[in-house]
Amino acid sequence: MKLVLQAVMVWICVTCAVAAQDMRVITTQGWGAVETAPDMATIRVGVTHEDPEATAAMAATSAGVSAVLARLSDAGIASRDVQTNNISLQPVWSGRGANNTAPAKITGFAASNTLTVRVRDLAALGGILDLIVSDGANTFNGLSFGLQEPKPAADAARAEAVRDAIDRAQQLADAAGVTLGPIQSISEQGGMARPQMMEMAAARQMDAPVAAGELTVTAQVSIVFSIAE
Structure with missing residues (x-):
């Protein structure tokens, strides 16, 4: 038994020495x-409309987005560089004020459609921004510059x-x-x-x-x- 214990102690010492050496x-x-x-810009724009009728709000938003897409196509933006990233339709409530005891009710709807657009020609960026905002887009969520490669x-x-x-x-x-x-x-x-x-x-x-x-x-x-x- 003593020999076994001695062998175990020798093995432990050798193992510790090897580990210490490995830790150097x-x-x-x-x-x-x-x-x-940068040689590319990514812009985030959207169209939002409110109307008492949900279908009318969505129709107005869709018309605005169609106008924006047409402008982007005319400006030479490829379809692969345009992506819809959110479409929403939310109720508009009234009577939710702190001092209003009347029950809240839906008085309309807000429809929204947002796009992410990559612009690979930075020289045309200012003109593209002006076009899409003046002809349909009414929300702008900023832009960032990046690299194509x-x-x-x-x-x-x-x-x-x-x-x-x-x-x-x-x-x-x-x-x-x-x-x-x-x-x-x-x-x-x-x-x-x-x-x-x-x-x-x-x-x-x-x-x-x-x-x-x-x-x-x-x-x-x-x-x-x-x-x-």
Whole structure:
């Protein structure tokens, strides 16, 4: 029995020594960011109408959306770049005030239809906004700028993040007086293109130039390095 216990203790010690050796690593985080000019805009517009009759409210909304779609087609927007993302019909209530003791009742209906539109020609963006708002759309939920092909910028940001993580690991190794070993693992923590947003107040001035600015595409990685003997 004593021999068995001794063998178990030796196995535990060896296992702990191996684990301690395996833990000789340096783990760093790296960040990368690339600034690039956008080449696409996504706008969110809609048509909303109220009427005592539900069918009339929906008919007026549908007519407005048809006019917007026609304008977009005339402006060269492809059908694949236009998507309906919400259609709703809600009752309009009256008599719901705090001081009103009369029972609430439905006095009409509000119909709404919202569209998401991608504009791939930024030079035409201001004119398209003016067209659709002046000829049907009466709600505007803002716009964002993006990239039609984000991969090159994302690749560049990711490569910068890896370089940053390696540089940080080398600094840590130098400061600790150890030799940085080979990479054991790399994992990506996530990245994104931060869009430039145009708010509703600015969008009301449709005849004003629209400034696209730049997008920041970011990446983050985690790298585990071994510590060389």
